[in-house]
Amino acid sequence: MAFRASVVRLNRAIVYTQNGDPAQVLRALTYKPLPPPAPETVNIKYLLAPINPSDVNVVQGVYPAKPSLTSLVDGQPDVFVGGNEGLAEVTHVGSGVTDLVKGDWVVMTKAQAGTWSSSRNVGVLDVLKLPRVEGLTEVHGATMTVNPPSAYNMLNDYVALEKDEWVVQNGANSAVGQAVIQIAASRGFKTLNLVRKRSDIDELTRKLKDLGATEVLTYDDLNDRNLTQRIVKEWTGGKGIRLGLNCVSGPDTTSMARLLGQDAYLVSYGAMSKQPLALPTGLFIFKNLTSVGFWQSRWYKQKTRSDKENLFKTLATLIGHGKASPEHEIVTIPAEDSDEVAGQKVREIFAKIAEGQYGKKVLLKIAGSE
Template identity: 50%
Template structure:
């Protein structure tokens, strides 16, 4: 998900491109302590990096997304931590913000074999520090973006390959085997992961019930999600109405909903869980409300509900380079063929 962060203009709302027409000193958005992004982030001109040698690769960033997790990392409320840097010209160790990004290879060391000048790359190392104009990375830090010269893959799509689309794919395929025509119910449906879930589910022949907050322009939002492939869209208030259960039963033909996806937490997820059927799975991958997840004991006793947590970073930790490269290739195919379109906020 892209989001707004109100910090100096160097960090824009969705994606910041550092492309320039003349040579300028490298810059990065850094912090030396945890706190609110508006309080602790600063823009720093970096020392000129040395030419790459050995297994090093010199990179120039094209786009760097701003995800909610990036803000949590800066606040110190996220388990994945960036490494402190002592080469930024600061009096004390500092961190470069940013987890995802798309960069172009500018030069390589003599031991580098996986990429060459001009290649697009994304990042294999969590919390690499992508809110920068350029960097020197190790060959193991990056993943080449495989694409043909006539590929329709955009820079925005490539820059967002490592977090939201793979999360959506995993949520739909790793916890329960669903047959075409079965329903998935999810909250936070207008988030970047939620939108990817809609599109991938549609491709898999699954149907989706999508929950969003009521807001100004809600009908327009519902229309946008349906254009992506959403079958049904409800607000949480609509889901809480007395007629909602009959409405959902009519949509599903009385068949149980066996997969629920949660990125919100709190009372809205409690409500959504009540619509899950026998032997269903509820998968949580976020907690945007910052409220605890509270579920009735009856769902576990009488419906045999199973709850899971999913973290894409853990998947990367548990899988090697070959699996990661295959995942990226599969996602690129989905984007090039129009199955998944990245929607910027």
């Protein structure tokens, strides 16, 4: 009588043991198949996991959020597994798990979950089921937990905007900026979008307007006092802009802040210029400006599981009904590659990212072997 051998699925993760340049310290590590999930846990297979700028900073050791050491291979040192964001599919469900079944899509609610992996075992409270809305793709799901919620919450949490009110933002061509444009347009808000001057500004303007941008200007345009006065008086009907979103800081944000009206909020979520944020005192005294910082990771820590579920239901519906996927490239690390070859491929990806050779978001697909 012939016996059929059981399928053994080896796993792989992109790991590091010390902080540094990702193009130097990252490597691939193959580890044993996952055992059946313990109670209140599930085994998941990662479908796609993006490389975000913050991921690079985490590996470098300069980001506030830190991953935990993980034991993947018996007898070898614990490692840090890269990746904070990603989409996974449930493959096995432990006892006591009632809200998830095999085949469900899930996203991570635990920061620095180690998403640059093929498969992992996770606690049921560390993931949330993603509604399978028509039109929602794997790319949408994999990029769901950082940029779209940042855009949605900044638009929602500070100012109760009414239809046809304006929002001004810099870094408008960033992933968050594009999400702001699309979500704002879906809610009837107008957006003034600021970008740096470049040779292809007309092409970029068309692209952003296709997403739903109302107006696109360069930072240099803000030096034209006649134009800025027109923005305040004509475009907004003299009401001023009540919400500004800043990911750049430096002098360009100082100029942008002058467009804000009475009782406005300036919400900062980045500083791509690597310069401090300087604001005229008069904006605080005479316009009662409120300047705050936003960090999506803090939002997750402060909110209930119900809040997170409602957020993802809202975003899945918005995205599934027309929000375009971010420009992306999927890079597969094949199962047949040795760890040495796979690690070299990953390091080369990060070297190209550092050199600006990728003009789009990179998503990793880490294949396990059977």
